[in-house]
Amino acid sequence: MKIINFDHFAATKMRPEVREAMEPFFMQEYGNPQSIHTLADEPREALNKARLQAAELLNAAANEVIFTGSGSESNNLAIKGTAFARMDKGKHIIVSKIEHFSVLNAVKALAKLGFEVSEIPVDKYGSVDPMDVKNALRKDTILVSITHASNEIGTIQDIKEISKIVHENSGAYMHTDANTSCGFISTDVKELGIDMLSAAPHRFYGPKGTGLFYLKKGIRIMPLIDGGIQEFGRRAGTENVPAVAGAGVACELAKKELKDRTAHLLPIQKDIVSGVLGSLDEVYLNGHPEKRLPNNLNFVVKYIEGESMLMWLNNNGIMVASGSACTSKILKSSHVLSAIGVDPALAQGSLLISLGEDNSLEDAAYFVKELPGVVNKLREMSPLYEEVKKKNKV
């Protein structure tokens, strides 16, 4: 059976070029980049090259790029790093209600230490109103962190405008979590006007185990890992040279292919939307109708539960995700769906699709053909659907 990966936010297959770039640093060029002797020469060169490749993708300087261990670590570094460095200036932090857990749980941890957090609400499309950010700014606000694009509903925020407002009206730093958007839409840090940005190369055909962090020159943060002078003293620990080398190539490919990626993904996305909405009743699409990523879709299928839908699709070779409580492992349905006003009971029927370069129009057609059978099978079994059918008869 053909396997269709519609869950690229969980994992993308590395590009062969990425793997090739990593290969020498496992067995031949295994040296520590910080050594003075010859064994360090190639690894050091690899780090420098990857930093340049990442800098070019972000339109930053090479010494503004820090390699971390993951997108989550980059978010933690931005938030806790700023909080610890600037607590003499203030203890107020602003985030949105639909941030990734690596942002929300980081500020939750800081709140336990005495920091104050404002969570900005979003509208039904998941958009942050820049004026809400303006109104939440205080004299003691030290950081605003708003995601560039939602990892659940794909809505893209007006980071440029928000950043402008933050800088014009406060001394706060502006960070954006671009772990979902980077590699698929432009993440030009100068254009966005931000101070910090997080990105995750494994989301765009790079390796797992490394994250990108952009730190604008002059922005002061405290490292989370103290030790040696690696990563300009902002992130100690021997560098993961193979992963960083691979991440660099993934960045170079992203810069080169950004437009082509969108051109490839949009028709697939469009076919899935029209196919799903056209073939099923009581199904709707979440997120912004236009301002959204080309590689994400989020549906709510009423009266059934996401995990069982996911398992049936899996049986048919289609890999998807869901924001239902049962799929979450903490037994709570998606905070993002709740923030855009989806009833918690309906959020159980969440179906999350994330596309990538290995997907095709044929995949979209196959999915659209298979989904109604799965949904109907589960609805026939659902006491909620039974109630609705009876009500409609009366």
Next chain:
Amino acid sequence: MPVYSEKVMEHFQNPRNVGEIENADGIGELGNPTCGDIMKIYIKVKDDKIDDIKFKTFGCGAAIATSSMVTELVKGKTLKEAERVSNEVVAEALDGLPPVKMHCSNLAADALHLAVEDYKARKAGKGPIGRVETPEHDENEHDLLEHA
């Protein structure tokens, strides 16, 4: 290793006794749509035995498989025997469930007991009981280390 056992998958894909019983003698409906699980079990009782049993479930793979398994375990059994079937017995019959599913989706035996209770209440002129809401989960209850 797959998340679910082969037995769970087999019941999930071929659930036994799905449906409703018109004029059921007892109905046990249990769950909370916010948590993602609602189970509804219908029984027909004859000579103190479960003559027929059907279910409808809104929920995850484990919820559907446990519902199916519990109907199979008690069909034709006496009410007393049915009352002795616990959630743990159902999970065991499925070769186990992932730890996180043990509390949340393993409600089928409870729904069955409620159906028996409903049958008795109706007979005593005190039924039907209707849907019973289970409490929402407290995420702080779950220490991931304990599931390791």
